[in-house]
Amino acid sequence: MANIKDYASPVRSTWCVGCGDYGILNSLKQALVKMDLEPHEVLIVTGIGCGSKLPDYMTVNGYTSLHGRPIPIAQGIHLANHDLKVIVVAGDGDTYGIGGNHFIHALRRNADITIIVQNNAVYGLTKGQYSPTSPKGFPTKTSPPPTGAIEPPVNPIALALAAGATFIARSFSGNPPHLTDMIVAAISHQGCALLDVLQPCVTFNRDHSYDFYRQRVYNVEEEGYDPSNREVAWEKSSEWGDRIPIGILYMVEGKPTYEDQVTTLKSGPLVKQGLRSWGESDYEALEAEFT
Amino acid sequence: MIKNNMTLKIGGEAGQGVESSGAGFAKALARGGLHLFGWQDYMSRIRGGHNFFQIKVSDRPLYSHSDEVHLLLALHPETIDRHKDEIATGGGIVYDENLNVDHDYLKEKGIKLFPIPLLKIAEETGTKIMANTAALGATAGITEYDFEHIASVIRDNFVKKGQEVVNTNLEVARRAYDLGRERYAADFDFKLETVKAPARMVINGNHALCLGAVLGGCRFVSAYPMTPATPIIEWMSTHADRYGLVTKHSEDEIAAICMAIGASHAGVRAMTATSGGGFSLMVEALGLAGMTETPLVVVEVQRAGPSTGMPTRTEQGDLLFMIHASQGEFPRIVLAPGSVEECFYAGWRAFNLAEKYQCPVIILSDTFLANSLRTVECRDFNFKSVELDRGELLTEEAVDQLSEGYKRYAITDTGISPRALPGHPNTVFVACSDEHTQDGHFEDEDPDNRIQMVEKRFRKMEVALKEMRTPTLYGPQEAEFTFVGWGSTYGPVRETVDRLNEGGNKANFLHFTDIWPLPEDKISHLLETTNHIIGVESNSTGQFAKFLRTYTGRKIDHQILRYDGQPLSPEYILTKLQVGGGDHG
Ligand SMILES: Cc1ncc(C[n+]2csc(CCOP(=O)(O)OP(=O)(O)O)c2C)c(N)n1
Ligand code: SF4
Numbered sequence: 096m097a098n099i100k101d102y103a104s105p106v107r108s109t110w111c112v113g114c115g116d117y118g119i120l121n122s123l124k125q126a127l128v129k130m131d132l133e134p135h136e137v138l139i140v141t142g143i144g145c146g147s148k149l150p151d152y153m154t155v156n157g158y159t160s161l162h163g164r165p166i167p168i169a170q171g172i173h174l175a176n177h178d179l180k181v182i183v184v185a186g187d188g189d190t191y192g193i194g195g196n197h198f199i200h201a202l203r204r205n206a207d208i209t210i211i212v213q214n215n216a217v218y219g220l221t222k223g224q225y226s227p228t229s230p231k232g233f234p235t236k237t238s239p240p241p242t243g244a245i246e247p248p249v250n251p252i253a254l255a256l257a258a259g260a261t262f263i264a265r266s267f268s269g270n271p272p273h274l275t276d277m278i279v280a281a282i283s284h285q286g287c288a289l290l291d292v293l294q295p296c297v298t299f300n301r302d303h304s305y306d307f308y309r310q311r312v313y314n315v316e317e318e319g320y321d322p323s324n325r326e327v328a329w330e331k332s333s334e335w336g337d338r339i340p341i342g343i344l345y346m347v348e349g350k351p352t353y354e355d356q357v358t359t360l361k362s363g364p365l366v367k368q369g370l371r372s373w374g375e376s377d378y379e380a381l382e383a384e385f386t
Numbered sequence: 387m388i389k390n391n392m393t394l395k396i397g398g399e400a401g402q403g404v405e406s407s408g409a410g411f412a413k414a415l416a417r418g419g420l421h422l423f424g425w426q427d428y429m430s431r432i433r434g435g436h437n438f439f440q441i442k443v444s445d446r447p448l449y450s451h452s453d454e455v456h457l458l459l460a461l462h463p464e465t466i467d468r469h470k471d472e473i474a475t476g477g478g479i480v481y482d483e484n485l486n487v488d489h490d491y492l493k494e495k496g497i498k499l500f501p502i503p504l505l506k507i508a509e510e511t512g513t514k515i516m517a518n519t520a521a522l523g524a525t526a527g528i529t530e531y532d533f534e535h536i537a538s539v540i541r542d543n544f545v546k547k548g549q550e551v552v553n554t555n556l557e558v559a560r561r562a563y564d565l566g567r568e569r570y571a572a573d574f575d576f577k578l579e580t581v582k583a584p585a586r587m588v589i590n591g592n593h594a595l596c597l598g599a600v601l602g603g604c605r606f607v608s609a610y611p612m613t614p615a616t617p618i619i620e621w622m623s624t625h626a627d628r629y630g631l632v633t634k635h636s637e638d639e640i641a642a643i644c645m646a647i648g649a650s651h652a653g654v655r656a657m658t659a660t661s662g663g664g665f666s667l668m669v670e671a672l673g674l675a676g677m678t679e680t681p682l683v684v685v686e687v688q689r690a691g692p693s694t695g696m697p698t699r700t701e702q703g704d705l706l707f708m709i710h711a712s713q714g715e716f717p718r719i720v721l722a723p724g725s726v727e728e729c730f731y732a733g734w735r736a737f738n739l740a741e742k743y744q745c746p747v748i749i750l751s752d753t754f755l756a757n758s759l760r761t762v763e764c765r766d767f768n769f770k771s772v773e774l775d776r777g778e779l780l781t782e783e784a785v786d787q788l789s790e791g792y793k794r795y796a797i798t799d800t801g802i803s804p805r806a807l808p809g810h811p812n813t814v815f816v817a818c819s820d821e822h823t824q825d826g827h828f829e830d831e832d833p834d835n836r837i838q839m840v841e842k843r844f845r846k847m848e849v850a851l852k853e854m855r856t857p858t859l860y861g862p863q864e865a866e867f868t869f870v871g872w873g874s875t876y877g878p879v880r881e882t883v884d885r886l887n888e889g890g891n892k893a894n895f896l897h898f899t900d901i902w903p904l905p906e907d908k909i910s911h912l913l914e915t916t917n918h919i920i921g922v923e924s925n926s927t928g929q930f931a932k933f934l935r936t937y938t939g940r941k942i943d944h945q946i947l948r949y950d951g952q953p954l955s956p957e958y959i960l961t962k963l964q965v966g967g968g969d970h971g
Contacts, residue, residue, distance in 0.1 A: 106827055135811040140648075143819070150816045151828050156808040157816035158651060159828075160644070161674050167641035171648020171656070172808075174632050175606060179652070179809060200637040358627045359605075366653040366807065370603040370774060371630050378769045380628075381597060385587035386416070386764070 097128045106151045115294030115305075116146045116213055118268030119184070123211070124153060125271070126278035137180045140169040142189035144220045146213035146294070149184050163193030166201045169208045176366045177207065177354050180282060187214040191227040191249045202258040205286040207352040211278065212251065212289070213268075215296035216303050223299030233302070252332040252344055255289045256325070262288035263328070263345040267312050268295065269305045273341060280343060286352045293339070308339065315342035322346045388476075390420060390445040392576040393454060394525065397438040397469060398461030400431050407459075407518045408439025409759070410543060411525070412588050414535040415443055416761045419583030423448040423877070424590075424759035425953065428698050436464050441759075445581050448760065449725065449877035453957040456576045459525055461518070463487060473497050476575050480524055480566070482517070500528055500570045507561050512554035523559030527566030531578035536563070585764045591755035591874075592617040594726040594767070595685060598733015599657060600629050601772045604683070606656035608634040608645035610664055613697045614753040615687040618659040639664035643671040643684065650681050651817060653779075653807035655737045657683035662704050663694065669711045672746050676716030678817040679795065679803065679843070681740035681747075688752040690951045699951030700753035702873060702924040706933065708748050709902050715840070717743065717847040719854075720902035722750040724876030726760050727767070728899055734772045739853075742777035743846045744805060750901070752924070754953035755874035778804045780813070788812040793824040797838060801845025847903050854900040856908050861887060861894030867918040870942065872898040872930050875922050878954040885956055898930070910938040920963075921945045924954055 102124040110116050127137060134155045141147035143162035150157025156179070160168045165183045173181040183190075190198050190212045201208065217235070218224045224237040225244040228251065232243035255263045262284040266277040274292065281288035293312070295305050320342065321327060328345035354360050362368055394411070398404045405426060412424045423442045429435025442451050454474040460466045460481040470492065473479070478498030481487060482505050492499060502524045508516040519540065526536045536559055544552045589597075596618055599607075609619035623633040632649075636642040642658045649656035660668065665686045675682040686708060690701035708720050719739050723732040729751065736747040780788075785806055794815040796803040803824075806813035816826040821836055823829045829836075857870075861883045871879045876897050886893045896912065913919070913934075921931040921942040926949040931942040946962045948954050 133811065134814045135809060138808050148828060151818075154814060155816075156814055157818075157826075158648070158678070159816060159819050161670055161819060164640065164644045164671065164674075167636065167644035168648040168651075170634075170641075171606070171608065171645035171650075172652045173648075174634065174645070175649035175652035175654040175656070176807075176809060196637055197641055200641070357632055359630050359632050362630070365605055365632055365649070366809075368605070368630060370655070371605070373601060373769070377629070381769070382585070382587060382764050385589045385593070386413075386585055 097131050097133050099124055099128050101134055102127065102153045102155060104152050104154050108152050109148065110145060111298050113297040114145070115215060115268035115296065116149065118271055118274060119146065119211065119213055119292055119294060120149055120152055122268070122271050122274040122278055123184070125275045126282065129275065129279055130282060132180060137182065138172055139182050139184055140165040140172065141183070142185040142194065144186035144189055144213070144218070146184065146186050146219070147189065163189055164197070165189065166194055166197040166208075166210065170201060170206045173206065173208050174354065174357070174360070174365065176364045177360065178364050178367070182209045182211060182282065184211045184213065186219065187212055187216065187228045188218050188226045191251055191254070195227070199254070199258045202255055202260040202287050202289065204353045205259070205261055205350060207286055207354045209281045209284070209288045210290065211281065212291045213294045214251070214291050215294045215300055216248070217296050217300040219296050219299060250332060251289070251291045253329070256328055256332055256345055260289055260345065261286040261347045261350050262343070264289070264343045265291045265293065265341045267293045267308050267341055269308060270312070270341070273314065277343070284346070285348070286350055293341075311337060311339040312341045313338055315340045315344065387575050387577055389577050389579055390443060390581065392456040392578070393440060393442045393452060394457045394459065395438055395440045395455045395469060395472070396459045396461070397436065397465030399433070399464070400429060400435040400437055401433045402461045403518045404437040404439050404461065407522060408441065410539050411522055412441055412759055414526070414539045415441065415578070416586050416588045417538060418532055418535045418578070419581035420444070420578065421446060421448050421761045422588070422759070423451050424588070425451040425754070426757055436462070436468060438465070438469070443578060450881040450956055451758070451953070453955050457525065457529065459521055460485065461521065466492070470495070470497065478574060480521065480528065498573060500524070500566065502562060502566055504562060507565070508558055511558045511561060516555055516558045519555045519558045520562035523562035524566035527563035528570045528574050529576060529578040530567060530571050532580045533560065533563050535580070586761040587764055587767065588759050588761055589726050590757055590759045591723070591726055591729045591751055592687070592757070593621060594729035595733040595749065595751065596621045597767065598730040599683070599737070600625070600631065601769055602734025602737045603655045603774050604657055604737060605630060606632050606646060606649035606654045607658065608636050608642040608649070608656070609659045610636055610639045610642050612639075612661045612664045614689055614756045615659045615661050615664070615685060617756070618685060639667040640671065643668040647671060647675050647680050647682055651678070651808070655741070657685065659685035659687065661687050661689050662707070665704070665711070672718075673712035673714060673716060674819055675746045676712065676718060676843075677819055679744040680817065681737075681744055683736045683740050683747050683749065685749045685751065687756045688750065690753070690949075696951045698753065700924060700953050701949060701951065702752055702875070702929070704750065705872070705901070705925070705929040708750055709933070717745045717843055717850070718902065719743065719745065719747040719850060720750060721747065721899060722873035722901050723899055724755070724873050724897055726762055729755065730767050732899070738773065738775040738777070739850065741779060742775060742802070743850045744777070744802065745846065750873060752874050754924070778802050780804050780806045785810045785812050791825070794826045795822060795824045795839070795842070797824055797842050799845070800849050801842045802849070851903045851905055854903060854905050856905060856912060857896040857898040859894060859896055862891040863894070864891070865894040865917070866892050867920055868916040869893060869895040869920050869922055870898070870930070870934070871895065871922045872901065875924065875954055878956055878959060879922050881956040882959045885960065904937050906937045910940065913938055913940045919943045922954065922959060924948050
């Protein structure tokens with residue numbers, strides 16, 4: 096049985112007191128234990144940002160990569176060893192900004208990985224510039240008043256839906272039980288799962304505080320929402336304001352994953368197939384092609 | 387009569403089947419025991435550009451093309467306009483009798499004209515798309531080459547389309563062959579004749595590299611198409627099911643290299659292939675592989691120029707870029723094979739080096755090497771000689787035995803830290819892109835840790851240096867002057883040396899394949915015994931000359947550089963030599 100202590104790390108966190116990333120870290124550990132996954136069965140790939148330091152604060156296989164690049168690295172890992180549960184944890188800058196292209200393509204190909212986004216609507220690590228999810232008018236040093244951020248924010252839910260995602264959920268790091276459930280659901284999903292987590296940055300984004308979200312988020316499940324209906328999901332995706340929906344916003348089950356459709360992987364994880372042994376008939380076939 | 391020593395050039399518009407005709411004729415020549423060197427030049431257009439495929443034939447091994455053409459097969463009038471001046475004394479042109487050709491001008495220049503009703507034969511016997519078959523038949527007829535070799539290639543190429551298509555093509559070829567032979571053979575001095583020889587492959591640099599890589603245990607290839615590297619991911623993809631590979635045409639080159647890094651981290655031999663533009667996008671991740679000590683093979687097939695440059699033309703302009711690419715300092719290995727045999731060898735050796743030294747290995751090729759075909763004896767591509775060495779990769783059993791506290795980046799004398807793959811309870815670890823401690827935790831400030839880690843990583847290069855190969859010497863031990871070249875300059879320089887030495891020992895040649903890390907002392911020592919050094923490179927700034935001077939102190943005396951997008955040839959080198967030894971270094 097996996098135990099929460101197995102996931103404990105000796106490293107002291109450098110996150111600000113009260114940062115929403117703590118809630119994500121705790122719920123992630125809870126979810127993995129709930130799923131009875133041991134640290135060696137999981138591999139967490141992060142980008143670069145405050146939240147991307149997360150693997151250091153757990154005992155788990157990890158790869159802290161480059162800003163924007165955890166998604167292709169995660170896909171490479173999973174294509175090579177699909178026995179591992181491969182989870183991307185990265186900021187909104189990482190995922191929707193610099194790594195936006197990878198995000199779209201991982202979703203459309205239904206790569207069998209989980210993407211958890213620490214969405215704090217600001218660049219934390221670089222000290223508070225506006226991010227792809229900052230609202231229009233958001234004032235920062237790179238989007239100074241009077242205009243603030245000129246462009247409207249990315250809508251990650253709608254973007255994922257348009258890209259052909261098979262699982263889209265949102266949660267809030269101030270609601271640990273819900274967040275834990277959503278992480279379990281995302282990891283359990285067969286195919287590419289997006290979990291956008293509303294994560295307060297207490298230092299650089301006072302507008303999106305715990306209170307701001309607490310007053311607005313509501314759980315769609317409690318309203319009898321049907322996540323399998325794409326039309327309804329489109330509508331839900333644009334709901335943002337006084338009420339912010341959290342929960343599974345879209346999910347289709349049974350769609351084959353990318354990995355399912357790769358012939359070579361039908362014989363098991365690539366790494367476990369070892370180095371191929373070559374025989375006379377292979378040598379002859381290779382030669383014949385060029386003679 | 388000149389037997390088995392000529393150059394055939396096939397030219398036409400893009401879309402006219404120049405490449406397939408050239409490749410077919412090349413195979414037919416190899417099956418008749420002849421050696422060949424094939425070079426194709428295509429414009430980066432799908433239709434309308436002018437392409438050619440040039441095949442030099444001989445009964446001795448060839449390492450380069452030559453500029454002189456003996457038989458020009460023109461599928462389009464423009465072929466004649468472009469290439470008429472390359473035709474050697476006694477040479478001729480094969481073309482469809484209805485092609486609009488300036489007979490008087492060509493005759494005046496002494497060029498022999500061999501019009502043949504190619505289209506008519508194709509249409510009467512089969513359909514007009516068989517005109518190329520007719521052209522090959524006629525060419526074989528005029529050179530009096532054994533029809534059977536053409537027939538065997540036709541059978542192989544059309545077998546998938548059914549016996550009827552095979553038979554019709556055979557008949558078209560036969561009629562054109564007979565007509566060509568009857569009408570013109572007596573008037574053409576260059577002949578092709580079957581020679582008894584061991585089995586030979588006809589292969590180019592890209593495919594030779596693919597063979598080396600798959601036999602070397604490569605199981606994962608991710609890439610984004612970019613000329614001239616595209617055939618690598620294409621070949622790998624079409625052979626993936628048969629040879630147990632996973633290939634991924636990714637969304638861009640950044641994803642391509644990152645996927646390969648991920649796959650390698652999980653324990654699979656992985657590579658990516660691109661040209662300079664794609665490599666530019668990969669640079670940050672190259673450093674990631676260096677920092678996280680993830681084995682990685684990157685193939686960079688150079689093309690001409692910065693930005694989009696000349697997509698289908700050749701150059702060796704990326705040498706210094708490969709050695710220096712990325713911010714910061716980290717160990718890497720750069721190999722520059724110069725022949726198809728060396729491409730095969732580099733293809734598997736790169737994976738051993740990458741795993742032994744847990745660092746990126748770059749194989750630097752170029753358009754000329756990637757696209758030129760050569761005949762090689764099957765036994766020279768000794769498939770069974772491929773050795774696999776995974777370095778200090780911990781086995782499953784070794785990992786089972788480990789007690790607590792596996793350190794992925796353990797400080798060792800060699801700098802090489804025993805590598806475990808993710809997935810075992812005893813070796814849970816984080817690969818860290820920031821500077822890190824021995825157990826992979828972030829440590830991006832502590833100066834002592836930083837010094838230890840930098841030194842640990844570079845100790846690996848000291849070990850690697852011991853197995854880097856010094857340049858091979860071609861020609862006599864002592865000579866008036868010594869050519870120095872690297873990568874694809876090998877063939878043209880080698881042929882140049884042969885020609886120069888026909889009248890005595892004038893020249894020899896040092897050919898570099900292992901570029902980085904450079905065994906400086908050994909090479910300085912080697913260079914001490916040379917008299918006058920002539921550097922030959924396909925770039926405008928003499929990058930290798932600069933590199934050699936930086937690390938050995940030895941100045942290259944003269945340089946022969948080519949940067950018009952065309953490959954070096956023996957004629958080009960000899961001409962430059964005559965007009966005063968080239969540009970001053
Ligand atoms: C290629 C590159 N560009 C820029 C940076 C600097 N950088 C580091 S993190 C970051 C943005 C962080 O924002 P986000 O991804 O939302 O994560 P957060 O810090 O908010 O958790 C930037 C711009 C970098 N590391 N690499
Ligand atoms: S800056 Fe913001 S995101 Fe970063 S650790 Fe502090 S609170 Fe968290």
